[in-house]
Amino acid sequence: MGVNVNDALYAIECSEVSVTLKKKPILQDVTFRLEKGRIGGLLGPNGAGKSTLLKVCSGLMEPSGGAVRIFGEPAGVATLGHMAVLPDRGKLPGWLTAGEWLQFARDLYPDWNEDYAEQLVQSLRVNRQSRIAALSRGEEARLQLLTCLARRSPLIVLDEPFTGVDMLSREQIASSVVADLADGERTFLIATHDIREMENLFDCLILLGDGRVRSTDDVDDLRQRGLSVESHYRDVFS
């Protein structure tokens, strides 16, 4: 049976996921659900297991225990085609120019949206002529983000999308580019430390600490209780 995005209620369902690497427990009993159309923030201190969890959700890493479902189907090769993933510390081929890379991506991804890619080149200020090896960290991060966001995938998974991106650009990208894409149809799961720039975007949170879910929250509920994402994060982790 194929993935049926329309019928699914949840984009991601993680049930009692555990990961052990080199005998060290990295994730333990991680359970949460991300409803379709929502923007989920995956937050937690360094080493909490966020990148590992995103790899498992993307089907790029097999959990030691538990299961992940994407739009109702087990995470794996079949579900990978329904998501755009921005990996942590991913590298683009340095010998290409940004323009050559974008042409390659257009041919590579069947769900590539060329008109939107063109808009993103402007809003993310990507210079097509620049060789990737010569880009700064923030410039390469913008190009990577563009590569992810120009796809029409119903699920977008971003691992630290703003590493190296300056503060004003982070705000601009979060408030215009990502908000633009958040049309209530697409689902986002975003691991980030940039809580201030991102907090207005999140509908719900998964707070991960020491490989365990410490809290899952609806952001509107938090606000009704007089809490911000940042103050809640501090309450949970300090």
Ligand SMILES: Nc1ncnc2c1ncn2[C@@H]1O[C@H](COP(=O)(O)OP(=O)(O)OP(=O)(O)O)[C@@H](O)[C@H]1O
């Ligand atoms: N291949 C591996 N082998 C052994 N341990 C690993 C491996 N990959 C990650 N780890 C460990 O797993 C833990 C979680 O790492 P992970 O990168 O998932 O955390 P994170 O929450 O994304 O951290 P950060 O916020 O610093 O990016 C860390 O203690 C890390 O050292």
